[in-house]
Amino acid sequence: MTTLVRLCAERDIRVVSVWGNEIDRVGEAEALNALREHGITVSGYNRIVPFTPGYLEQARFELERAARFGADHVFLFTGGLAQGDRDLGMARRRVEDEMGHLLEIAKPLGMKLAIEPLHPMLTGDRTVVASVSHANDLCETLGPGIGIVIDVYHVWWDERLESEIHRAGSAGRLLGFHVNDWLLPTKHLLTDRGMMGDGIIDLAAIDRLMREAGFEGPVKVELFSRDWWERDPAEVLDVALSRCEQIFGGTQRAGTDTQS
Ligand code: ZN
Numbered sequence: 001m002t003t004l005v006r007l008c009a010e011r012d013i014r015v016v017s018v019w020g021n022e023i024d025r026v027g028e029a030e031a032l033n034a035l036r037e038h039g040i041t042v043s044g045y046n047r048i049v050p051f052t053p054g055y056l057e058q059a060r061f062e063l064e065r066a067a068r069f070g071a072d073h074v075f076l077f078t079g080g081l082a083q084g085d086r087d088l089g090m091a092r093r094r095v096e097d098e099m100g101h102l103l104e105i106a107k108p109l110g111m112k113l114a115i116e117p118l119h120p121m122l123t124g125d126r127t128v129v130a131s132v133s134h135a136n137d138l139c140e141t142l143g144p145g146i147g148i149v150i151d152v153y154h155v156w157w158d159e160r161l162e163s164e165i166h167r168a169g170s171a172g173r174l175l176g177f178h179v180n181d182w183l184l185p186t187k188h189l190l191t192d193r194g195m196m197g198d199g200i201i202d203l204a205a206i207d208r209l210m211r212e213a214g215f216e217g218p219v220k221v222e223l224f225s226r227d228w229w230e231r232d233p234a235e236v237l238d239v240a241l242s243r244c245e246q247i248f249g250g251t252q253r254a255g256t257d258t259q260s
Helices: 002-010 020-026 028-037 055-068 088-109 132-142 161-170 203-212 233-248
Strands: 015-019 041-048 073-076 112-115 146-151 174-179 219-221 254-257
Touching (some): 002 015, 055 088, 088 132, 112 174, 146 161, 161 203
Parallel strands (some): 015 254, 146 174
């Protein structure tokens, strides 16, 4: 994490999202120092663990740590269906209640919760929230303190994308924008994301939707990719920045993810 922070600072990237497990590898004090030393602020904090029995205590720890890092929002992933469970409707009703409990912890800490809808193929094991519409419905029910992060990888296929991004923007709940690309063929659902421009997503069009909906935050590069993980981090950042420049017009809007 400290290397990536330095590499980002050298390229004038001033916003990152952080992962708890990356912080653990260097220790909290060193991670905080590296960020401060390079004048880098934290946008998203990853993450609140899936909603399994007893998870609230761990969630409280993550939220408190996110606050110490000055994060803007904390990602929550609900988890998929419990083992042996086939009642998706019930699972979805349950996450609404759990998010309510999380909000009670997050609000006094001044932390916002971020729902990131994931691709429907991850509904079974990662999260039962698989569309921006569902995320919007949840936010509407739960009220202030919870918003949505749009990751192109998970939502590019959705025919309601334009109206749902607009809906989220009108309610002031767009918290973040993750970019990467969908490769053809995709060899692995979690670890074969493409570099922006190498796949089939109309990134400029989704960026336009975000801006029209009032989102003014950074474009966050998030590349879960065995291929890119194997390369020199400096090279990955340079390619990512140059693609951002081509597609989104300007590096000043770029941010990155410490696990990318
Ligand atoms: Zn993402």
